[in-house]
Amino acid sequence: MSEDEWWRDAPTRTIKVENGLRARSTRGDIARTWWSRRFIEVLEELGLGGRLERGKRYARQGQVVSMSLSPSIVVATVQGSRPAPYRVKIGVKAFTADQWAQVEQALAGRALYLAKLLAGEMPTGIEEVFEGIGLRLFPNSFAEFSMECSCPDWEVPCKHLAATCYLLAESFDTDPFEILAWRGRSRQDLLDSLRARRGGPAVAPEPGPDPLPDDPAAFWAAGSVPPAPAPPAPGAPGAVLDRLDPLPVLLRGRPLTEYLRPAYRAFAEEA
Template sequence: MSEWWREKPTRPIPVEGGLRARSQRGDIARMWWSRRFLDVLESLGMGGRLERGKRYARAGQVLSLSLSTSIAVAQVQGSRPRPYRVRIGVKAFTSADWAEVEQALAGQALFLAKLLAGDMPQDIEAVFADVGLRLFPDNFQELSMDCSCPDWEVPCKHLAAACYLLAESFDADPFQILAWRGRGRQELLDNLRALRDRASAAEPDDDGEPLSALLDTFWGSATAPSSMPPAPIATTAPDALLDELDPLPVTMRGRPLAEWLRPAYRAMASEEESP
């Protein structure tokens, strides 16, 4: 009777059209967040066993990989005709947890701007830590793995291959990490925009009142006659017109004609003002 764990290792069945890791040399995972995911797995003592799956990931032995809330599922072709089913599970955050996280993210302008631009802020883990959460699972209470292959080690090479491709999917879309924890991209961004808009509407003016409270009265107060002081009435000297004219080349008794006309202009103005 043969014992499978003592048998000579066999080669995996080659796959056409499988999911192949983009990185064919060196490290897999380029962005800080996907690298952080692999670092966490290595910190749990999986580092040596993860390397076993790198060849599978680069050879395209992973047939499919899908991610949803709290679980990633893959099919990996090994040495047997039937592909193995792989699952990588993580504990999803509750709605109350996410409400706290979103409130904290919306309160930091730089984080909010980067997320709305589709980027993962470098220090986002600190935001989760401030509300008592860990973005990346760092213990076996929050992370679970299983494979339908007969290998008892975790991770086996099939699980490891799926982990590497999962890290590369995080490279392409960092929001998948958040979706794995229970908050999809669109829902997160919609909630952050709503929090930002509410905060902007509640910003006080110089007198301490929210701007939204002034919208109903802004235009009315600007047009109400009683709210504006009366405009001052401009007064002009009656003979000012003579100063606007070029000097007349006419003199009477040695005086310019304009000087003889001034008393007449002033007299006429006095008669119009008298009751």
């Protein structure tokens, strides 16, 4: 046997991991939301379905030791049959700054999309927003993917890569912003840009300390006491709702404020 085939004589029993990253799903499909299922469907459409199944058991056994996501790349370590965990990388093409500017301009006019993202949901029509400017949120070809694993298996994805894909899909379940971050835009950067494009209020700087007086003795003197604020003028119950910007939230097809006004009237009557 040549030195290049040393791995064929290595033990094949998987080394169990304590406190590994374990898939929450114990049977059936792992992805729960439409957007994480879409990610798995894309991989299956690329002909990876049968090979992905081999990693599902690894994901459920907790063989993934660590996983981190950053723009355009996911890095993980997965324990196999060798003492040292294998190093796994899954890359995807991140959108450019100009492309993200077009996406944000399209999203800025859709208040409901922003509300759903803030509620931890991926809007069902968001793929059409990306397609409208010639982009795809989910990769649709191997040219957009790069997959690497340090294991000796020549198939891509191997079970270590597949296990990482399943845990990645579950992380998308928990936080849809991770899909966007993988494509190159962090949650905070995206929200800041959308608020700015929608004309949101700027955050005023916090006031600094008052300057010291020229006379040191005046530092210990009592300053003038500001007048007490005038009590608020009585108004109609729920008047505060009229002072707010329209809430981008609908409940059963009606604005949320229509449901809040009766509650304000009831509070006023009790008072």
